[in-house]
Amino acid sequence: MKTLSVVILTKNEEKNIVEVINNARKCTDNILVVDSGSTDKTVFLANECGAEVVFRKWDNDFAAQRNFALAKLKTDYVLYLDADERMSDELIISIKKIMKQDRLKQYSFIRRIKAFGFEYEHGIFKPDEVLRLFPVEAVHWENKVHERPVCCLPIVKLAGIVDHYTYESWQQWLDKAGNYTTIWAQDSYNNGKRAGASVAFFHGIYGFFRSYIVQLGFLDGWAGMYSSLQHFFYTLIKYWKLYELTNKNQNKIS
Structure with missing residues (x-):
């Protein structure tokens, strides 16, 4: 029987932390919360729920947070969950079955996004396949934001889904978009x-086209329209910020 840890990254997640820990505990009692400096009750509640809590100062690097967790684990496998994600019963059963098998793989499952009170089927927020379950010794993460796992093992897709209860308001989205x-x-x-x-403008326009037309965002009605507009704005801003850095440093050189 393989052993499993669930890793949850947090920063001011008092609204979600109890529920995600209770959800994770359906798979294992080994739950590690990596907190980056919460000022609310996140750490207190996580300790109350019996999770192990460790601190790593936030340095704008999501991959570093996830890699930091790996060094703290003593189990065979690691499952990463975000604080606002919840596993379905079918997915939990699938994970438990994996822990009884003697094979070295990495595992994915479908993530279904719920944002602004709407469950998306198309566009940039359409259900996607995410890699989250790995042998501890076989994975590491890269990229400071939109981080991705690096693992050479064969991929197996698990039955079941995880629901991602993401943005509740435009302000929440704007705050994260600005930071990311x-x-x-x-x-x-x-x-x-x-x-x-x-x-910058080309990438923004293409981002809207890809979300609204290629990924069929228009089929989600108004929700598909404003999520595609959000993606236009997000893509434009990230490239515009890169343009500002490029221009600023070119001026310094000249």
């Missing part, structure tokens, strides 16, 4: 990526 685009732009610039103003 800044991190992306700085990281991209540091890695040698450059952009001009026309490139």
